[in-house]
Amino acid sequence: MTTSHTHSQDSSRPWWSQLSGYHWFVFVVASLAWFFDCLDQRLFSLARIPALKELMPGTSQSGIQAMGKDVTALFLVGWGIGGMVFGALGDRYGRSRMLTVTVLIYSLFTGLSFFSHYYWDFALFRFLTGVGVGGVFGLAVALIAETVPAGARAGALGTLQVLSTVGNISASFIKMGIDSLEKGGSIPPNHGWRYLFLVGAVPALLVIFIQKYLREPEPWLKLKAEGRLPAGSIFSPYVALLGDKKWRSNLIIGAVIASTGVIGLWAIGEYAVDLQDVVFKQHFLSLGVDPAQVAGKVSDAKNLAFLLNMLGGAVGMSVFTWMCGVLGRRKSFVIGFSAALVVTALVYKNVTTPTQAMWMMPLMGAVQLGPLAGFSIYLPELFPSRLRSTGISFCYNLGRFAAAAGSLFSARLATDVFAKSGVPDNLRYSAITMCAIFIVGIVAVIWAPETKGQPLPED
Template sequence: MASLAWFFDCLDQRLFSLARIPALTGLMKGSTPDEVGVMGKEVTALFLVGWGIGGLIFGALGDRYGRARMLTLTVLIYSMFTGLSFFSHYYWDFALFRFLTGVGVGGVFGLAVSLIAETVPAGARVGALGTLQVLSTIGNISASFIKMGVDSLEKGGTIAAGEGWRWLFLVGAIPAFLVFFIRGYLREPESWLKLKEEGRLPAGGIFGPYLGLLKEARWRKNLIVGAVIASTGVVGLWAIGEYAVDLQNVVFKNHYKAQGLGDAEVTAAMKSAINRVYLMNMIGAALGMSGFTWLCGRLGRRTSFVIGFASALVVTALVYWKLETPEQAMWMMPLMGAVQLGTFAGFSIYLPELFPSRLRSTGVSFCYNLGRFAAAGGSFFSAALAKSVFGHFGSPLMQRYSAMAMCAIFLIGIIAVIWAPETKNKPLPEE
């Protein structure tokens, strides 16, 4: 159930990435592509802010009132507001629904990871948590196939032209039905039930777990280190990697125009190429996550993160610098997916190993979701670069240089590993 919640969470994230520009193009009548593109970054930033807020709230509530109960609520929130995006008429209500969707999306990871970490046997924990992140690529790929189906229906006239994005968001409401299964079958972990029986759950509502983390030096240090490491990956993905599609749109369009294709043919060729490239990107991500899970078990967590962040820095910068054609993207983007998303398997494995049961959901959610605020700032910063530093939004040079400049974030993650505790072959920490 936890894995399904995360699967649909990632499907929802990808549906938003695929639909945000078509949605804003339809909602912002008369706006230029530059204005739509910049607004796309800003709506993404609002989504990430909601994500961060949701993570901070529901992580603490999960420790206080139960992981399973809160997971049910977060799934209901993100599916409901994804579905409501179907009814958007203006960019501001679309942005509001995306913000509220983010609140639900943000709560899932910390709850799901804590549930799995506290449920499976110790010997299976690394593999189970790494596999949870691999499942995210299946959600992303599923969203892409859904997008292809909706595009086909729109092209055939079943869906009105320019309205396909609405149906993508309506599909995103399906996880609400998952709530019935979660409520009926999902149980709280034994470790959490024992804490409840002994009266050792954190008191003080939503602030109690945070006070527990901050007042004890060991957990406070782990909180800071875990937050910096996780934020590095989150910013790398959402403030850098997520806009690879924007660069592809510009580069692929120029490539197909140079071949003498007409406007309709260029559009069709671009869509087909971007879909194929994204599929390869996700295959690379799945392999990268599997490889990172193996590294964590073989070399330890600290060494694995150094290798992962160093690889992400080099490969991401080279891809943004050198990408020129769809053919190049077919092998470059899988590499970038592998190095950028590989470390996310490490977050699933490492973060629950930093905190005790009574504070685990709070600690994991805080570390994983604090980076959403940084990524939101990165999105706003990237939009500012687009408008005032590297030229207008449609410029390939802007896309390249702003992304390459922001790759410096991976150096911060490498430095943070110096203070990170090694948790390989150690049990989950308790009091």
């Protein structure tokens, strides 16, 4: 059951004008939790190769790249486990309470990554960070979806994802600042990655505001008062979802659609940085740049390409949010996944210079990140309040396990198939092959229900 304010539809007014002061507070807190979550993810993407180079001295460049994918896989597995666990706990004990716990977990273990001395403790900290990171999305989305007016829901949830790019962009600027401090001697050489993770511990301060002011949404409080919240073991919400034909169908369709986008981002898009390491270095060396200056030029070019990639992502998610409101959810996903398939494959096939990357990466960011706004909008529309956090988290985080498998598969494609076959640019062709995943998402939309203009479902 939802309260009257969540049923009221008003598409004639901009979504932001429909929010009260408390609605804005909830939106800001949930967005900050997701902002810092995305900041943590991106800091890891930027720091993993430098970290492994220091922690695994004597390992070849290809070996470092492969181990980077293995650590990413562990991070994603932790992410998936955290999402599954905290999604169910959010339905049982409350969204805001569990959001507090997840923020504390990812802040603590991100900070502890600063103290890593070996591959194994670095990998362990990243796995445990993933557990906290994984819980945030489903809780934040359920919190906003059940708090703001229905007419503002799609806009607020789409904007939540748009604002996530601010976390990604912030990570890029933080990386530039840390690089500058390292070049200036304020940070020991090759230790910049440690300070990136130290910055990632800051979100713990957000917990103060979550604990003191954030209330549980009214639909959840009503279910609690009526004694209708999931009871029994932590698996009981999953039993309830799988035991009902309608919710089971929505769970499967939502999971396949979300997994497509998550695999596309983490098992394909994230390795654009690794490819840039190789092709940018080759480019600068071919121009006769002093080898001692190449590393710095590569780093600067990668930072700028990443920033442009995130700006493109912000535009893509804004456009996708608009498409969901105008075209509906199903058509938007078909268009989004089709664009991701074509653009991502073309970018990986053709990018060879920093100049090309500066216009290609924004395009890839737009098509890869765009559908993620659709997940924020669509997933809460598939499940009832008593199971909403569980359903959202399952769909979004099942993709983490799939992306972890995809990351390992991509690594094996690069090292055991293309490299051993003598194919040049093995990372490039591994990524192009992985783009086939977008076809799966396009096919899955055939069975997806259209939820545009409908109230949040209830039993």
